Amino acid sequence: MVDEELRNQLAAVRCLRRIARRKTLARSRLDRYRAEIEALAAAGASSHDIALWLRRFKRTRVHPTTVWRALKRWQHPET
Numbered sequence: 001m002v003d004e005e006l007r008n009q010l011a012a013v014r015c016l017r018r019i020a021r022r023k024t025l026a027r028s029r030l031d032r033y034r035a036e037i038e039a040l041a042a043a044g045a046s047s048h049d050i051a052l053w054l055r056r057f058k059r060t061r062v063h064p065t066t067v068w069r070a071l072k073r074w075q076h077p078e079t
Contacts, residue, residue: 029060030070041071 030037033054040050047068054060054067 028066028070030054030062030067033058033060034070034074037067037071038074047071 037050037054040053045053047064050067051062051064054062
């Protein structure tokens with residue numbers, strides 16, 4: 001009786017953990033400028049150049065590492 005109750009509780013805990021692991025990724029603020037950022041990168045712009053372009057012309061302040069990670073994510077989308 002006690003073992004069955006413990007198994008049921010363990011199953012409930014595992015179910016909660018499985019649900020907690022499911023993370024939904026929020027859209028990046030860079031997603032709306034994806035085409036322009038990819039075009040700049042293809043033209044040879046560095047992530048620092050793109051970050052400065054975003055700040056100057058799109059009023060979006062991001063770190064160059066964020067730009068680099070976005071380009072990497074867009075180039076190799078996770079399956």
